[in-house]
Amino acid sequence: MKTYLTAILIMLMATIHLKAQRRFETDLIKEPGIWKNRALGNSISGTAAEVAKEKTITAAIHNMVKQSFSPMGMLADYSFSYVKNNPPNPCNYFSYQVYFLKYNLNEAGSAKPYQPTTSSNTNIRIIANGSEAFTLNEPNEPLAYITEFPVQKEGYYFFNLRGGDDRNAYSWLITYDGKLPFNYLTKQAYLEWRRAAILEGIKLPYENVLNKDLLKKNEELLNSLSAKERDEIAVIEGAPFANEFKGFTDKDSKYKTIPIVPNLNYFNTKLPKSSVQFFEVCVNVDKTDKVYISNIAAMLKAIQISTLKNMLGK
Numbered sequence: 001m002k003t004y005l006t007a008i009l010i011m012l013m014a015t016i017h018l019k020a021q022r023r024f025e026t027d028l029i030k031e032p033g034i035w036k037n038r039a040l041g042n043s044i045s046g047t048a049a050e051v052a053k054e055k056t057i058t059a060a061i062h063n064m065v066k067q068s069f070s071p072m073g074m075l076a077d078y079s080f081s082y083v084k085n086n087p088p089n090p091c092n093y094f095s096y097q098v099y100f101l102k103y104n105l106n107e108a109g110s111a112k113p114y115q116p117t118t119s120s121n122t123n124i125r126i127i128a129n130g131s132e133a134f135t136l137n138e139p140n141e142p143l144a145y146i147t148e149f150p151v152q153k154e155g156y157y158f159f160n161l162r163g164g165d166d167r168n169a170y171s172w173l174i175t176y177d178g179k180l181p182f183n184y185l186t187k188q189a190y191l192e193w194r195r196a197a198i199l200e201g202i203k204l205p206y207e208n209v210l211n212k213d214l215l216k217k218n219e220e221l222l223n224s225l226s227a228k229e230r231d232e233i234a235v236i237e238g239a240p241f242a243n244e245f246k247g248f249t250d251k252d253s254k255y256k257t258i259p260i261v262p263n264l265n266y267f268n269t270k271l272p273k274s275s276v277q278f279f280e281v282c283v284n285v286d287k288t289d290k291v292y293i294s295n296i297a298a299m300l301k302a303i304q305i306s307t308l309k310n311m312l313g314k
Contacts, residue, residue, distance in 0.1 A: 033071030046084040050274040068302035075116040091129035145257040174279040182260040188230035197242035
């Protein structure tokens with residue numbers, strides 16, 4: 001009997017706390033939040049002169065955002081990163097990022113003093129010259145790829161990324177008018193790249209037999225393509241890595257990758273490494289949390305694409 005009553009009491013307390021949490025979150029979006037610079041999140045490399053110029057740019061971005069956006073119901077945890085260039089990208093990589101840490105009730109069910117959650121995946125990052133525009137590189141696989149074709153909007157390109165069942169992830173790519181900092185690979189170029197990767201694998205004795213079979217099938221596929229097909233953009237079913245290739249698919253396939261390579265003709269190599277040649281605005285947000293969704297939407301309204309675009313090439 002005692003155990004039964006204890007269980008009932010625990011359930012009752014949990015229900016009361018849940019109702020309090022729901023009431024709290026309903027009102028939370030009306031509660032002014034705060035900004036906080038996370039100094040530990042700042043990373044710096046590059047020459048002093050380069051970083052000094054880059055800091056003026058990230059400061060201008062932060063001021064642009066703060067003029068029109070104030071966090072509500074949470075702490076906006078912001079930081080900066082400055083990284084020297086990584087070839088073939090001729091520019092330094094630097095960024096301004098804001099992580100959203102929503103306020104929580106304490107164990108007693110009291111709202112104040114407000115305590116933000118300790119970590120969150122909800123964030124907006126504004127990246128200058130970011131290698132993420134060339135997206136993921138796996139170890140020993142120097143081929144970058146994207147998972148969706150960009151959609152051209154007014155002043156930027158929109159990328160819808162795979163955020164998962166509970167998250168939305170997308171980005172805006174702000175570039176010189178009508179240009180992209182990467183090129184697509186044709187089917188022929190991809191299979192030739194794959195051939196070279198397989199031949200490297202053949203040099204490893206323990207993978208010799210497997211790689212010879214992969215090479216044979218690769219050459220059979222290449223030789224089967226017509227001249228028109230060889231010039232088509234390569235859209236890969238699944239991952240594009242040499243030993244995981246399943247074949248080509250179409251642009252509407254759900255699980256596809258599109259191999260890309262840096263477009264070095266995009267860049268003005270006469271500019272300093274600290275000049276911005278493109279921006280990527282990356283968004284990652286919970287699909288259901290109204291407090292996070294509201295703050296993300298408000299901050300995006302504060303990001304002026306025309307202002308970022310005017311920073312290019314300076």
